[in-house]
Amino acid sequence: MFEIHCPYCNEKRSEIEFAYAGEAHYVRPTAQEQTEMSDEDWSRYMFIRDNIRGEHAERWWHNSGCNMFFNAIRDTVTDKFVMTYKMGQPRRTETQIEAARKNNAEQKAKS
Secondary structure, X not given: OOEEEEOOOOEEEEHHHOEEEEEOOOOOOXXXXXXXXXXXXXXXXXXXXXXXXXXXXXXXXXXXXXXXXXXXXXXXXXXXXXXXEEOOOOOOOHHHHHHHHHHHHHHHHHO
8 A cells, every 4th residue: 555645635645545537637629629529539539548658647536535636647657656736737847757756765765
């Protein structure tokens, strides 16, 4: 079992308090774009995701805590969370992600 940092509660909580909620920063087509989409395009939008091996942005839900959704950068190979951030904030840049990796390594070295 591992812990996930909730950016709203500002604390680490057990993974059993959270639920995966899909790929983050996935933009829904506008109403106009939806009317112009073919069934194949709509199906692709609804069901096909990148499914990246390695680090990528995900949406998570703190369902047994503050009940808020948030975004996270997580490595799907190691299942390690690099960082979490509040909904509505832009996807983190590589510089920010690298700084979080470095901070995580320093925190681990201290413990």
